[in-house]
Amino acid sequence: MDCNLRPYQEEVVQAALRGENSIIWLPTGGGKTRAAVHITKRHLETTANAKVAVLVNKVHLVDQHFAKEFKPYLASTYKITAISGDSNEKDLFGRLVRTSDLIICTAQILENALISTEEEKHVELTDFTLLIIDECHHTQKESVYNKIMSRYVEKKVKKEGNLPQILGLTASPGTGGNRTLDKAVEHVLQICANLDSVIVSTKNYTPVLKKVVPKPKKQYDIVKKRTLDPFGDHLKAMMSMIHEFMPSTESRSLREIGTQEYEADVVELEKTGVKTENRLIAQCALHLRQYNDALLINDTVRMVDAFRGLDEFYNSRKTKLLDGTDIFLQGLFDENRVELKQLASETRSENPRLAQLQCTLQNEFKDENSRGILFSKTRRGTHCLLDWVNSNTELQRVNIRAGILTGAGTGANHMTQNEQKGTIKHFRNGVLNLLISTSVAEEGLDIPECNLVVRYGLLTNEIAQQQASGRARALNSIYSVVAEEGGREIRREHINEYLEVLTGKAIDQVQQMSPREFRLKISELQKNAVMIRMQAERKKDERKQRYSPGQVLFQCRGCFLRVCRGEDLRKIENTHHVNINTDFERHYKTGGQVFLERSFEDWEPGRLISCRKCGKDWGMEIKFRHMVIPCLKIKSFCLETPGGKSTPKNWKNVEFQVKEFDFLEDMKSRFPDLDLDD
Numbered sequence: 001m002d003c004n005l006r007p008y009q010e011e012v013v014q015a016a017l018r019g020e021n022s023i024i025w026l027p028t029g030g031g032k033t034r035a036a037v038h039i040t041k042r043h044l045e046t047t048a049n050a051k052v053a054v055l056v057n058k059v060h061l062v063d064q065h066f067a068k069e070f071k072p073y074l075a076s077t078y079k080i081t082a083i084s085g086d087s088n089e090k091d092l093f094g095r096l097v098r099t100s101d102l103i104i105c106t107a108q109i110l111e112n113a114l115i116s117t118e119e120e121k122h123v124e125l126t127d128f129t130l131l132i133i134d135e136c137h138h139t140q141k142e143s144v145y146n147k148i149m150s151r152y153v154e155k156k157v158k159k160e161g162n163l164p165q166i167l168g169l170t171a172s173p174g175t176g177g178n179r180t181l182d183k184a185v186e187h188v189l190q191i192c193a194n195l196d197s198v199i200v201s202t203k204n205y206t207p208v209l210k211k212v213v214p215k216p217k218k219q220y221d222i223v224k225k226r227t228l229d230p231f232g233d234h235l236k237a238m239m240s241m242i243h244e245f246m247p248s249t250e251s252r253s254l255r256e257i258g259t260q261e262y263e264a265d266v267v268e269l270e271k272t273g274v275k276t277e278n279r280l281i282a283q284c285a286l287h288l289r290q291y292n293d294a295l296l297i298n299d300t301v302r303m304v305d306a307f308r309g310l311d312e313f314y315n316s317r318k319t320k321l322l323d324g325t326d327i328f329l330q331g332l333f334d335e336n337r338v339e340l341k342q343l344a345s346e347t348r349s350e351n352p353r354l355a356q357l358q359c360t361l362q363n364e365f366k367d368e369n370s371r372g373i374l375f376s377k378t379r380r381g382t383h384c385l386l387d388w389v390n391s392n393t394e395l396q397r398v399n400i401r402a403g404i405l406t407g408a409g410t411g412a413n414h415m416t417q418n419e420q421k422g423t424i425k426h427f428r429n430g431v432l433n434l435l436i437s438t439s440v441a442e443e444g445l446d447i448p449e450c451n452l453v454v455r456y457g458l459l460t461n462e463i464a465q466q467q468a469s470g471r472a473r474a475l476n477s478i479y480s481v482v483a484e485e486g487g488r489e490i491r492r493e494h495i496n497e498y499l500e501v502l503t504g505k506a507i508d509q510v511q512q513m514s515p516r517e518f519r520l521k522i523s524e525l526q527k528n529a530v531m532i533r534m535q536a537e538r539k540k541d542e543r544k545q546r547y548s549p550g551q552v553l554f555q556c557r558g559c560f561l562r563v564c565r566g567e568d569l570r571k572i573e574n575t576h577h578v579n580i581n582t583d584f585e586r587h588y589k590t591g592g593q594v595f596l597e598r599s600f601e602d603w604e605p606g607r608l609i610s611c612r613k614c615g616k617d618w619g620m621e622i623k624f625r626h627m628v629i630p631c632l633k634i635k636s637f638c639l640e641t642p643g644g645k646s647t648p649k650n651w652k653n654v655e656f657q658v659k660e661f662d663f664l665e666d667m668k669s670r671f672p673d674l675d676l677d678d
Contacts, residue, residue, distance in 0.1 A: 028470025136168030372452035558616030
């Protein structure tokens, strides 16, 4: 089957068809993936021993690209394999690459295979002849795309092996947050250097492209600031009482209550309390963050949503009051609970943004064929908005059928991958006509043309704005920004509009460079990147060796109880960090069974675990080769070392080497009386 490219697609594929590394820059809905299918087909037809990998950054895009794009055009002639995180076949990745012509997978699966020492899993970049990177503007900093391409660039600089051709796809390279043309040009050049590619766009068929991808009409749905907010004022008064309970030196350093800046301050304050073993400061900071979250929710959705979140938090803590700090904080909420609940139910002081949002949705959904996406900042916000839509009689009158789309995961308010697929399917076939989504729906999704996109309470960059507006593809579609008069969202939206124009100017300037000037610039950036990466790797190795495992003491972050040492820990599959010391079991209690939607080759989830003393969530047990062992969350612990205390966010940040799990050796260590020689 032929791909039947439009004229502007024919134009942008030429560099790739000549075998050059290139980035295709087309707007959302412009058909970048179809262009990639055409390039893949020609590559497979004309390249000896061709092997193509298509990399995506979200799991649901694996099936989408396979079923909607590559399979219809290539499956009759070539062996295509789609592999994502929920596929058991990823454990045989190396073998699948060897037996397939085309692999479609998440970038993380390829990264895992590149570093794996197991023959069945391992691959080299040189095993491929073409590497296609979807949403390639993410190829920067610490992203998995950039980890893969850093290896590529290093091999290129060192002239090692026959490297694959690179094809990047993006709707929005962005400016990297830069606001001057020179800096924006530097950012675009850095993306080109990271991908070892030129950037191509249509020059001769812009009118055709604009006709295919019409821009939505943008409207600012502005609301006046809430005149009365007794619920929010009461929360602030309670927060002031917590400030007074803390040492004045700590509370004075906090910025304005009810802002993201305040949240950042209390996060740091909690770390300070943990490191100094000052439980009063640590716990007050944790509770202040909950109140600040409630204020942010009150500012975007309903008062009752803000109250419900606080109520759930304090209900979960009632049985674990360790000291006077806990008693004060719990008592403060309990004493004010009835009044807060009463204030939250007073409709006359409800959030005016919701009234405006209702009006916007009503206007567009008068047409029974309408489809829309409502973008919200947080997963919790999407759930609150869904509840509001479903309980709003006016919105039900215009037959709005809403569903949630958020990121996949196992935490609170996450969706499973099957739930994501189900929601997208229902939206495609019309069972749902409104998606309430986090940023997960901004990029890549093959969803029907929408006549309404609403950004609600969002502060994001120009890339997210372009991606979101690109979802409104229907004729005469509306892109609405619901925001408060004079608020930060409006200022940010105007800045993003400027940066969108600046991105185009920067790309134009890069494209006007002579081939020699461009290559010299790219080569210089690549050599610098290789040096920086080597230095970073050295520092990382040094950090990992800073202390011996026996020197590192783990404390519960909730009550500072010392529970184990680094020497008790082992690493499984470079992912799971488990404690093999049976003495550790006396420090935790088990909760409910953890259920994951996919199965794993060597392990399965067990029960949740938490601190026996304070109830702090520590992670879960896992069943590994018939052995039940606790698997720990590093964020639940403070690490005491000879150099002081630390609160690492990720396991990669710990300053000692965690040994790999050795089944025979560690089983003997865990169960000394067990005879493993029988």
